[in-house]
Amino acid sequence: xxxxxxxxxxxxxxxxxxxxxxxxxxxxxxxxxxxxxxxxxxxxxxxxxxxxxxxxxxxxxxxxxxxxxxxxxxxxx
Numbered sequence: 001x002x003x004x005x006x007x008x009x010x011x012x013x014x015x016x017x018x019x020x021x022x023x024x025x026x027x028x029x030x031x032x033x034x035x036x037x038x039x040x041x042x043x044x045x046x047x048x049x050x051x052x053x054x055x056x057x058x059x060x061x062x063x064x065x066x067x068x069x070x071x072x073x074x075x076x077x
Contacts, residue, residue: 019047026058029073033066035059051075 012018023043030037038058046054055070056062062070 019044022047025074025077026054028077029070030059032073033069035062035066035070 009015023040026043027037042058043054046057049057051074052067052071055067055074059067059070
């Protein structure tokens with residue numbers, strides 16, 4: 001054996017609650033645009049979706065420019 005070891009950490013959901021971070025970032029983006037912030041359950045339900053699809057699902061009536069602004073703020077948060 002060469003003495004080298006491999007250690008793998010499962011961060012997402014095991015060591016770090018990344019869904020809570022996503023909820024916070026989405027909430028911030030909605031607040032910054034003056035839009036109604038979706039409830040935590042609705043945001044958590046988008047887990048696993050692409051960000052663009054998740055935003056469309058959370059703000060179905062939003063105009064394309066508002067969706068783009070949400071996406072920009074979310075990605076920078």
